[in-house]
Amino acid sequence: MESDRTNQPSRATGRRAVLGAAVLGAGGAVLGLPSAARAADTRTAGSGGRGLKGLPVPTIIGHRGASGYRPEHTFGSYDLALELGADIVEAGDLVPTKDGHLVCRHEPEIGGTTDVSSHPEFAGRKTTKVLDGVSVTGWFTEDFTLAELKTLRAVERIPANRPHNTLYNGRWEIPTFEEVLKWQDARTRERGRQAWIYPELKHPTYFRRLGLDPEQRVAKLLRKYGKDKRNSPVVLQSFEPTSIQRLNRIVDNPLVVLLDAAGTRPYDFVATGDPRTVADLVTPKGLREIAGYAQGIGPTLDLVIPKKSDGTLGEPTRLVADAHKVGLILHPYTMRNENPFLPAEFRKGGDPDGYGDVFGAYRTYFATGIDGVFTDNADTGVLARADFLGR
Secondary structure, eight states, rough: GGGGGGOHHHHHHHHHHHHHHOOOOGGOOOOOOOHHHHHHHHOOOOOBSSSTTSSSSSSSEEEETTTSSSSSSSHHHHHHHHHOOEEEOOOOOOEETTTTOEEEEESSBBTOOOOGGOGGGGGOOOOOEETTTTEEEEOOOSSOOHHHHTTTOOOOTTTOOGGGGGGGGTTTOOOBBHHHHHHHHHHHHTTTTTTTEEEEEEEOOHHHHHHOHHHHHHHHHHHHHTTSSTTSSEEEEESSSSHHHHHHOOOOOOOEEEOOOOOOOOOOHHHHHOOOOHHHHHHHHHHHHHHHHEEEEEHHHHHOOOTTTTTTTTOOOOOHHHHHHHTOOOBBBBBOOBBGGSOOGGGOOOOOOOOOHHHHHHHHHHTOOOOOEEEEEEHHHHHHHHHHHOO
C-alpha cells in the first residue's frame, strides 16, 4: 500500500487549481450560514465557489444519466440528464469486456440491467463468481465480447420502485466508453457549451487480477481523444483509493475517491491487508492523505449527515469542514425522489414508492456546504439549487 502512494504533489496541486476548491479553516464551517452569505459562497467555480471550473455550485450530477426516468447507463438516460439541466453526467460505470473494451454498466453482472436472460444463446454463460469477496450469480461482461454485448438491450434495474421506467426496456443498447467520449463531443457542439462526464472505474482490483487493467484502458482512451488533461471535462472516480493513485500517475484529470459507509473497507484495502476503514479515511489525517493524490471525495450522504435509529437525520458531521480545510471538494451520493430513498422525515403519503419532500431533503444537505450531489432526478436537483440560492 505504501508504495502505491503518489510522490507527485505538483500534479494534484495543479488539478486542484482547476477545480477551484476553496480552503476553509476550522472557523469557516458552512453550517448555519445566513442565506446571503451562503449564496455568495456557492457561485460558479473559478469565481469564488468550490467545484469544477466553470460549473455552478452546488453542482448537479446526473447519476448514471437521468436514471429516475430512464434505464440507467443508456444514451437515452444520458441525453435526458443534459436536457433536464445536469451540470455533469455520470456517463459510465466502466467495466471491461472479454476482448478488452470498456462498457457502461452499473456492475459487471448484467442480469439485472439487460435482457440477457431472455437470450437462449447465452444461457450457458450464467455462472457464479466471487466479486470483491461476495458470491454473485449471473452473467458478467468479462465473459462476453463487445459484439455479443451489443445484441443485448438495457432494462430498468429497480422495476419495483420505478415501474414507469420499464416502458423503455429494450430500447437502448449498452454504450461503450469510447462511444460516450464521442457523444460528449457531439453534445458539446450541438449545445454550444461543454458537456462534462464523470465516469467511475468499477472493481479495479477484481479486473486487474483478470489481466484487464482498467486504469490503463481508461487512460489510453482519454489520450486518444485528448481528454487526459487537468482541464479536461472528464472527472474520474473510484471506490478504491489505490486505483485513484494509479490514475494520478498516468493522467491529469480531476480525481475523486468514493467513500462507502464508515465501517466498510475499500476492497483494495482488503486485498492488500490494509486494516483501515472508511472511518479512518474521513479523519483529518485520512483526508490530508487523500488530498495528496485526489481533488475530491464522493461520500455517501450518511457520512455528511448520519441517520438516527428511526431513519431521520441526526446532526451533521465535521466531514464537509474537514475536507474543505485540506482543499477537497465533496460530491456525495445519491439523491432520489422516491420515499424509500429519503430520510424518514421527508417521506410523504401512503405510496411507498411515491415522491416525498425531496426539496426539503436537498435544502438540508445543501446547508452543510457540500459542493454538489449525485441525483437520479437532475431536474429536481436544479430546482432545489435555485430554491437554495434564492434564484
